[in-house]
Amino acid sequence: MIQPHDDPRCEEALDWIEPYLDGDLPGEEAARLREHLGRCPACAAELQLAERIQRELRALPQLDCPPEVLERVERAGRGEVVAFRPRQRTSLRLTAAAALLALSVGGGALFLRLQRSSDQPSPEEVAQATAEAKLALAYLGRATRRASVDLQQEVLAKRLVVPATRGVVRSLGTERSDKGVLR
Amino acid sequence: MRKIVIAIAVTLPLLLAASAGRAQNLAAQPGYVPIEKLDLFPQDRLSVEINIEGALLNLIAAGARGSDPEFSSLLSGLKAINVQAFPLKGVDEGRLRTRIGNAVRWLEDRGWKSTLKVREGGEETYIYLKEADGRIAGLTLLSMTPGDEAVVLNIVGRIDPDQIGRLARHFDVDVNVKPAPAPPVKNDKKPE
Numbered sequence: 001m002i003q004p005h006d007d008p009r010c011e012e013a014l015d016w017i018e019p020y021l022d023g024d025l026p027g028e029e030a031a032r033l034r035e036h037l038g039r040c041p042a043c044a045a046e047l048q049l050a051e052r053i054q055r056e057l058r059a060l061p062q063l064d065c066p067p068e069v070l071e072r073v074e075r076a077g078r079g080e081v082v083a084f085r086p087r088q089r090t091s092l093r094l095t096a097a098a099a100l101l102a103l104s105v106g107g108g109a110l111f112l113r114l115q116r117s118s119d120q121p122s123p124e125e126v127a128q129a130t131a132e133a134k135l136a137l138a139y140l141g142r143a144t145r146r147a148s149v150d151l152q153q154e155v156l157a158k159r160l161v162v163p164a165t166r167g168v169v170r171s172l173g174t175e176r177s178d179k180g181v182l183r
Numbered sequence: 184m185r186k187i188v189i190a191i192a193v194t195l196p197l198l199l200a201a202s203a204g205r206a207q208n209l210a211a212q213p214g215y216v217p218i219e220k221l222d223l224f225p226q227d228r229l230s231v232e233i234n235i236e237g238a239l240l241n242l243i244a245a246g247a248r249g250s251d252p253e254f255s256s257l258l259s260g261l262k263a264i265n266v267q268a269f270p271l272k273g274v275d276e277g278r279l280r281t282r283i284g285n286a287v288r289w290l291e292d293r294g295w296k297s298t299l300k301v302r303e304g305g306e307e308t309y310i311y312l313k314e315a316d317g318r319i320a321g322l323t324l325l326s327m328t329p330g331d332e333a334v335v336l337n338i339v340g341r342i343d344p345d346q347i348g349r350l351a352r353h354f355d356v357d358v359n360v361k362p363a364p365a366p367p368v369k370n371d372k373k374p375e
Contacts, residue, residue, distance in 0.1 A: 121239050130243045132233040133258060134354045136266045139334050140347070141355025143308050143326040144299070 009036055013043045017050050209236055209339065212262050214313045214321015216337040221286045223279075223325075223335055224269035230332060231268035236339075240264070257350055261340035268334045276305075276329055283307060283325050286335070290323060305329040312342075319344065 013036045019025040020033055037044045121129070209215055219226065235243070244258035271279070290311045291297070299310035306328050313321035324336040338347075 121242060126239065126242045126246055129235050129239050130246060132266075133235055133240075133243055133264055134254075135231070136233050136235075136264045136336055136338070137347070137351045138354040139266060139268070139326075139336055140322075140324055140338075141351030141353070143324055143334065144310070144348075144351065145355055146301075146306065146308065146326075146328065 007036070007040055007043075010040060010043055013037070013040065014046060017043075017047050021047075021050055021054055209263055212320065212339050213315040214319075214337075214339040214342075215263065216265075216290070216321070216323050216339075218265055218267055218335050218337050221282075221289060221335065223282050223286055224267055224333065228269060229267050230270045231266060231334075233264060233266035235265075236263035253346060254350060257343065257346050260342070261338060263337070263339040265339075266334065266336045268332050270332050271328070271330060276327070279327060279333060280307065283309070283327060283333070286325055287311075295321075295323065322347070 013033055016025055016029060016033045020030055025033065037047055210217070240258050240261055240263070244255045247255040247258065269279075287297075287309055295311040295313050297309065298312050299308060301308040307326065309323075309325040311323045311325075312319050313323075319342040320340070322336075322338045322342055324334065327333040
């Protein structure tokens with residue numbers, strides 16, 4: 001707590017504290033201030049407080065002033081009229097476009113990946129499909145068996161070897177054989 | 184803002200095209216037949232419907248490589264197997280014969296070559312093959328057995344006739360030609 005200043009020289013001492021701390025007070029006056037501070041606890045407390053404030057202010061981070069602000073301040077100081085420059089939006093637009101593009105590609109890739117993983121059949125589905133594929137072939141086998149035809153030897157092989165012959169026979173209108181097989 | 188719109192306008196169609204591309208691949212196969220578009224059977228009354236394609240076929244082929252190499256080899260060349268079977272009990276078979284006839288014409292109009300036609304005792308069986316680049320690229324079976332069932336089958340992909348003939352005979356014997364039973368329905372209510 002700061003004590004009351006009873007000494008009439010306190011007012012002069014308080015005016016000297018700031019220049020004293022900054023090293024700007026001449027030597028004779030600085031000596032008189034030191035002598036007064038030795039006798040006046042209230043002014044000594046003021047000095048301590050001023051030292052602390054200065055120390056803490058110096059401890060704050062130093063921020064660089066943007067060059068364009070400095071330039072404007074300097075030009076304003078010279079009495080020039082300084083107009084505000086329009087904000088640069090091109091880079092912002094490009095960044096937004098790039099981000100959207102990346103989002104589209106990334107989202108699309110994720111969509112395709114998810115679609116692919118959802119298409120991935122489970123082992124049970126594979127087993128079921130295996131049985132279905134065999135069933136499909138069984139239908140083919142049964143149909144040819146009922147037609148009394150061997151698919152391998154009587155139908156498909158002949159189809160590959162003599163398709164033209166069959167075409168001739170058909171064109172002559174003799175399609176139906178004795179077994180009812182049209183060839 | 185215009186750049187953003189352009190970026191999105193370029194990126195989104197590419198992604199959508201990549202997604203849709205897989206579905207279009209099968210339809211572009213020369214041996215593919217959109218059997219649902221042939222309008223043969225009422226879709227809500229099918230007894231069997233099989234649609235296997237793409238990655239699933241590859242997985243089946245990979246899974247069967249050790250136990251059944253020939254089956255695996257056949258499947259590894261295929262792009263799709265699609266089957267629809269329709270029970271014929273209490274059905275107007277005359278109408279169905281007309282539809283099968285239309286389907287046969289549809290195939291022939293699109294370059295499918297008849298390999299087998301059987302009409303005997305009301306039973307009808309047709310096998311058509313589609314060739315591309317000198318190889319069989321597709322097989323379609325249409326069959327109808329009065330009082331039993333009618334079947335349309337389309338196998339898409341590289342088909343070796345010897346191999347598919349052997350396997351068809353093999354599975355005709357070994358596989359029960361009935362649809363898989365429906366999974367049991369859970370019933371938490373205890374009988375009284």
